[in-house]
Amino acid sequence: MTILNILEYPDSRLRKQAKPVARVDDAIRKLADDMLETMYAAPGIGLAASQVNVHKRMIVVDVSETQDVPHVFINPQLTLIGELVENEEGCLSIPGFYEPVTRAERVRVRHLNCDGDANEFEAEGRLSVCIQHECDHLEGKLFVDYLSSLKRTRIRKKLGRQHRIRA
Ligand code: NI
Numbered sequence: 001m002t003i004l005n006i007l008e009y010p011d012s013r014l015r016k017q018a019k020p021v022a023r024v025d026d027a028i029r030k031l032a033d034d035m036l037e038t039m040y041a042a043p044g045i046g047l048a049a050s051q052v053n054v055h056k057r058m059i060v061v062d063v064s065e066t067q068d069v070p071h072v073f074i075n076p077q078l079t080l081i082g083e084l085v086e087n088e089e090g091c092l093s094i095p096g097f098y099e100p101v102t103r104a105e106r107v108r109v110r111h112l113n114c115d116g117d118a119n120e121f122e123a124e125g126r127l128s129v130c131i132q133h134e135c136d137h138l139e140g141k142l143f144v145d146y147l148s149s150l151k152r153t154r155i156r157k158k159l160g161r162q163h164r165i166r167a
Contacts (some may be wrong), residue, residue, distance in 0.1 A: 001037040004052040009094045010156045017056045018048075018138040021074050028058070029139050031154045032072045034088035035060045037119065040067055044092045046130040046135030051093050059134035063113055063126045070098045071121070073111040080104035087129050089143045108133055110149060129150075 005013050021028055031054060037046040039060055046061040062070045082105035090098045106124040109131055115118045123131055133143060144152045 001025070002034045003036055003041050004038045006038065006047075006051050006092050007053055008041065009091075009144065011093075013053055014050060014093055014137070014142060015140040016050060016055045017140050018050050018057045020057050021112070024074055024112055024114065026098040028074065031058065032060060032074075036062070036070050036072070039092070042092050043067070046134045047092060047127075048134045050137045050140070052118050052136055059131070059137050059138070061134060063128065063130055063131045069120075072114055072129075073109055073131070074114070074116075075112050076138075077110040078129070078132065078135055079108040080132075081108060082124075085129075089129065090111075090131055091143055093137075094128075094142065094144060094155065094159065097144075099143065099147055101129075101133075101143050101152065103129050107131055107156070117118075 031049065035047050035049065036051060038052060045063045046059065049056045049058040055073045059073050059076060060070060067113065084102050085105045086100045086102045088098045090100045106130060107128045109121045111119055144155055
């Protein structure tokens with residue numbers, strides 16, 4: 001398995017719209033393994049292919065304490081269910097920043113699994129939030145887009161500065 005490079009905000013490649021996975025083959029399964037490895041190493045609880053500069057509709061998540069309950073969702077389609085809830089969110093592409101975001105309490109995910117079979121999965125709580133956050137990435141959307149433009153600009157300036165120093 002390979003640890004992949006995670007793009008960081010404000011990298012414009014994070015804004016690309018991801019394309020559906022046409023066929024679940026060995027290359028897609030390898031990508032899923034690499035994404036999980038990358039997420040665990042970071043460490044994080046979710047990762048979208050867009051974040052590793054692969055613009056395919058695919059996300060991985062694991063919100064378990066023990067980091068041993070991985071989920072892979074290929075071509076995920078969400079149905080939002082229930083009340084809206086506010087949770088503090090962070091993002092591996094926006095390191096060091098956590099802000100409250102409002103999302104649906106529960107979610108139903110139609111998707112393909114790693115065998116290419118159509119499947120349905122229902123999630124609530126942290127897992128639901130995480131799945132919604134990762135699916136946003138596939139649309140080129142980031143959690144900072146839910147914040148005020150003042151907050152977003154502040155974060156962009158701070159991260160932009162860090163990138164220059166690191167380079
Ligand atoms: Ni994220």
